[in-house]
Amino acid sequence: MMCKVLIFSCISAVMLMTATYGATLSPEKVRLLRALISDLKFLEKSKHKIHLDLYTPNEKQECSWQTLQCYLTEMGTLENEIEDEDVDNLRNIKKNLQGLMDLIPLGAGCKICEANEKKKFPAFHQELSNFLISMLK
Secondary structure, eight states: OHHHHHHHHHHHHHHHHHHHHOOOOOHHHHHHHHHHHHHHHHHGGGTTTOOOEEEOOOOOGGGHHHHHHHHHHHHHHHTTTSOGGGHHHHHHHHHHHHHHHTTSOOOSSOOOGGGSOEEEHHHHHHHHHHHHHHHHO
Protein backbone atom coordinates (compact mmCIF):
# COMPACT_ATOMS: atom_id res chain seq x y z
CA MET A 1 0.00 0.00 0.00
CA MET A 2 2.76 2.44 0.96
CA CYS A 3 4.55 1.67 -2.31
CA LYS A 4 1.45 2.62 -4.35
CA VAL A 5 1.15 5.92 -2.49
CA LEU A 6 4.82 6.68 -3.12
CA ILE A 7 4.54 5.87 -6.83
CA PHE A 8 1.37 7.94 -7.18
CA SER A 9 3.03 10.85 -5.38
CA CYS A 10 6.03 10.72 -7.70
CA ILE A 11 3.84 10.63 -10.80
CA SER A 12 1.79 13.56 -9.49
CA ALA A 13 4.94 15.58 -8.82
CA VAL A 14 6.25 14.96 -12.34
CA MET A 15 2.90 15.94 -13.88
CA LEU A 16 2.80 19.11 -11.80
CA MET A 17 6.37 20.03 -12.79
CA THR A 18 5.58 19.43 -16.46
CA ALA A 19 2.47 21.62 -16.26
CA THR A 20 4.37 24.33 -14.40
CA TYR A 21 7.54 24.43 -16.45
CA GLY A 22 6.18 23.10 -19.72
CA ALA A 23 7.20 20.02 -21.60
CA THR A 24 9.96 20.33 -24.14
CA LEU A 25 8.74 20.89 -27.66
CA SER A 26 9.39 18.32 -30.33
CA PRO A 27 11.34 19.50 -33.40
CA GLU A 28 8.18 18.97 -35.49
CA LYS A 29 6.12 21.25 -33.21
CA VAL A 30 8.81 23.93 -33.32
CA ARG A 31 8.96 23.70 -37.13
CA LEU A 32 5.17 24.00 -37.47
CA LEU A 33 4.94 26.90 -35.01
CA ARG A 34 7.68 28.84 -36.78
CA ALA A 35 6.10 28.21 -40.18
CA LEU A 36 2.71 29.39 -38.88
CA ILE A 37 4.17 32.55 -37.37
CA SER A 38 6.01 33.27 -40.62
CA ASP A 39 2.92 32.72 -42.80
CA LEU A 40 0.83 34.92 -40.52
CA LYS A 41 3.26 37.78 -41.10
CA PHE A 42 2.44 37.59 -44.81
CA LEU A 43 -1.28 37.93 -44.04
CA GLU A 44 -0.63 40.98 -41.89
CA LYS A 45 -0.62 43.31 -44.90
CA SER A 46 -4.22 42.26 -45.66
CA LYS A 47 -5.58 42.87 -42.19
CA HIS A 48 -7.11 46.23 -43.08
CA LYS A 49 -8.78 44.84 -46.21
CA ILE A 50 -10.67 42.06 -44.40
CA HIS A 51 -13.85 43.18 -42.68
CA LEU A 52 -15.03 39.99 -41.01
CA ASP A 53 -15.92 39.26 -37.42
CA LEU A 54 -14.28 35.98 -36.45
CA TYR A 55 -14.56 33.87 -33.30
CA THR A 56 -11.35 34.58 -31.42
CA PRO A 57 -10.36 32.15 -28.64
CA ASN A 58 -8.61 33.37 -25.53
CA GLU A 59 -8.02 30.02 -23.85
CA LYS A 60 -5.02 28.93 -21.84
CA GLN A 61 -2.47 26.32 -22.94
CA GLU A 62 -4.53 23.41 -21.57
CA CYS A 63 -7.11 24.11 -24.29
CA SER A 64 -4.59 24.34 -27.14
CA TRP A 65 -6.30 21.73 -29.32
CA GLN A 66 -9.71 23.42 -29.17
CA THR A 67 -8.13 26.84 -29.65
CA LEU A 68 -6.28 25.64 -32.75
CA GLN A 69 -9.46 23.96 -34.03
CA CYS A 70 -11.34 27.23 -33.70
CA TYR A 71 -8.63 29.17 -35.52
CA LEU A 72 -8.56 26.51 -38.24
CA THR A 73 -12.34 26.75 -38.71
CA GLU A 74 -12.20 30.54 -38.89
CA MET A 75 -9.38 30.35 -41.47
CA GLY A 76 -11.89 28.54 -43.69
CA THR A 77 -14.17 31.56 -43.36
CA LEU A 78 -11.35 33.80 -44.56
CA GLU A 79 -10.89 31.94 -47.86
CA ASN A 80 -13.54 34.00 -49.64
CA GLU A 81 -12.25 37.29 -48.26
CA ILE A 82 -8.55 37.21 -49.06
CA GLU A 83 -6.83 38.28 -52.24
CA ASP A 84 -5.33 35.78 -54.66
CA GLU A 85 -1.73 36.42 -53.60
CA ASP A 86 -2.58 35.38 -50.03
CA VAL A 87 -4.32 32.11 -50.92
CA ASP A 88 -1.12 30.05 -50.72
CA ASN A 89 -0.26 31.52 -47.32
CA LEU A 90 -3.74 30.73 -46.05
CA ARG A 91 -3.49 27.15 -47.32
CA ASN A 92 -0.12 26.75 -45.58
CA ILE A 93 -1.57 28.15 -42.37
CA LYS A 94 -4.50 25.72 -42.50
CA LYS A 95 -2.22 22.76 -43.28
CA ASN A 96 0.19 23.64 -40.47
CA LEU A 97 -2.61 24.29 -37.95
CA GLN A 98 -3.97 20.81 -38.72
CA GLY A 99 -0.49 19.31 -38.40
CA LEU A 100 0.02 21.02 -35.06
CA MET A 101 -3.34 19.77 -33.81
CA ASP A 102 -2.24 16.21 -34.61
CA LEU A 103 0.62 16.65 -32.10
CA ILE A 104 -1.48 18.05 -29.25
CA PRO A 105 -3.87 16.13 -26.98
CA LEU A 106 -7.52 17.11 -26.77
CA GLY A 107 -8.20 19.16 -23.63
CA ALA A 108 -11.12 18.64 -21.29
CA GLY A 109 -13.53 21.31 -20.10
CA CYS A 110 -12.73 23.75 -22.89
CA LYS A 111 -15.39 25.88 -24.52
CA ILE A 112 -16.53 25.49 -28.10
CA CYS A 113 -15.46 27.98 -30.74
CA GLU A 114 -18.83 29.70 -30.95
CA ALA A 115 -18.66 30.51 -27.24
CA ASN A 116 -15.74 32.87 -27.91
CA GLU A 117 -16.07 36.57 -28.60
CA LYS A 118 -16.15 37.69 -32.23
CA LYS A 119 -13.44 40.16 -33.17
CA LYS A 120 -12.38 41.97 -36.32
CA PHE A 121 -9.63 40.37 -38.39
CA PRO A 122 -6.74 42.54 -37.07
CA ALA A 123 -7.51 41.48 -33.47
CA PHE A 124 -8.06 37.86 -34.57
CA HIS A 125 -4.71 37.90 -36.37
CA GLN A 126 -2.93 39.37 -33.34
CA GLU A 127 -4.49 36.88 -30.91
CA LEU A 128 -3.53 33.93 -33.13
CA SER A 129 0.02 35.23 -33.47
CA ASN A 130 0.31 35.74 -29.70
CA PHE A 131 -1.08 32.27 -29.02
CA LEU A 132 1.40 30.60 -31.38
CA ILE A 133 4.30 32.56 -29.94
CA SER A 134 3.25 31.53 -26.42
CA MET A 135 3.21 27.88 -27.54
CA LEU A 136 6.76 28.27 -28.84
CA LYS A 137 8.07 29.36 -25.43
